[in-house]
Amino acid sequence: MRIVERGGHGLAGGSAATPAGGSDTLWGAVSGKVLAYVALTKPRVIELLLVATIPAMLLASRGTVDFPLILSTLFGGWLGAASANTLNCVVDADIDKVMKRTARRPLARMAVPTSHALVFGLALGIASFVWLWWATYPLAAILIALTIAFYVLVYTMVLKRRTWQNVIWGxxxxxxxxxxxxxxxxGSLSWEPVVLFLVIFFWTPPHTWAMAMRYKEDYKAAGVPMLPVIASEERVTKQILVYTWLTVLTTLVLVPAAGVVYAAVALVAGAWFLLMAHQLYAGVRRGEPVKPLRLFLQSNNYLAIVCLGLAIDSVFVTNTIGSYFG
Incomplete structure (x- = not known):
């Protein structure tokens, strides 16, 4: 089996574009430095995380759209994710220099001093905690702090370089x-956000392993034991298939809390996601050329579609039914 694919960057582990070339002007120097700090936050990684936040909020509010609260939460969530990603870059600067996919990240090419990046990441984390505490509920602020700590201290510093299960638990x-x-x-939690948590939890391994299949040599050179580095392609794609099934089945658990629109979207999108995973697994078993990066990219679309279906059901369907029975 051989993988035929040209490069590309996705949401998980990709790096934001950085300015090409230099500039002798003050504006060029300042804008280049600003873009380097922005790149530390991995903005493309943050996008989908924030997209998943919105339907959870709409479902929690049962059809009421509180735009100021949504914007405030997204801003606080962005600060938190930016903090975690920046601190991740600080810890992973050594392996980012080795991997071709990440060699253009700011710390890998020394565009930003490591000490400055550390302060920047910590400041973003503190700002996220303070903002969410002030603008929403203390529980939201506590959860964002725990998220940053887990991502940096548990995933990046412990799991990532020690076990192939890094992606699963991290x-x-x-x-x-x-x-x-x-x-x-x-200001509290319920079973619905737990189900949404599990949807993304099961979605993450197939999403990331598909990308890791494409960049297996990068991870091997950096000494990161991603599953495609230490296992055969057949075993990797079988694991992708298992977690894809778990993802799709878990989305259906949320149907009683959502509605018929979400159910239809989850079923159709799930069938599409499963088809892609089965095709990848079948291609590997037959020894055919496969494109794992396609599954990686399309998995982003799958999760976005499911989130959109949940948002539509939470707002428009709930409001329509409420008005009908008014």
């Missing part, structure tokens, strides 16, 4: 935005 940090969003609305 992915829990990426599931927390739905919990933060729910807590920002209600």
């Amino acid at each position: 992915g829990a940090a990426g599931c927390m935005p739905v919990m933060v969003g729910w807590a920002a609305v209600t």
Whole structure:
């Protein structure tokens, strides 16, 4: 089996674009430095995390759209995710220099001093905690602080370089935005955000392993034991298939709390996601050229579609039924 694919960057572990070339002007120097700090936060990683926060908030509010609260929560969540990603770059600066996919990150090319990046990341984390405490509920602020700590101290510093299960357990940090969003609305937690947490938890391994199949040599050179580095492609794609099934089945658990629109979207999108995973597994078993990065990229679309279906059901369907029975 051989993988035929040209490079690309995705949401998980990708790096933001950095300015090409230099500039002798003050504006060029300042803008280049600003963009380097922005790149530390991995903005493309944050996008989907914030997208998942919105439907959780809309479901928690049962059809009421509180735009100021949503914007405040998204801003606090952005600060928290930016903090975690920046601190991740600080810890991973050594391996980022080795991997071709990450060699252009600011610390890998020394565009920002490591000490400055550390202060920047810590400041973002403190700002996130303070903002969410003030603008929403204390529980949301506590959850964002725990998320940052888990991502940096547990995933980046312990799991990532020691076990192939790094993505499985470390992915829990990426599931927390739905919990933060729910807590920002209600000040508490319930079974619904737990289900949403599990959807993203099960979605993360197939999403990340598909990308890691494409960049296996990068991870091997950096000494990171991602599953595609230490296992055969057949075993990797079988694991992708298992977690894809778990993802789709878990989305259906939320149907009683959502509605018929969400159910239809979850079923159709789930069938599409499963088809892609089965095709990848079948291609590997037959020894055919496969494109794992396609599954990685399309998995982003899958999660976005499911989140959109939940948002539509939470707002428009709930309001329509409420008006009908008024």
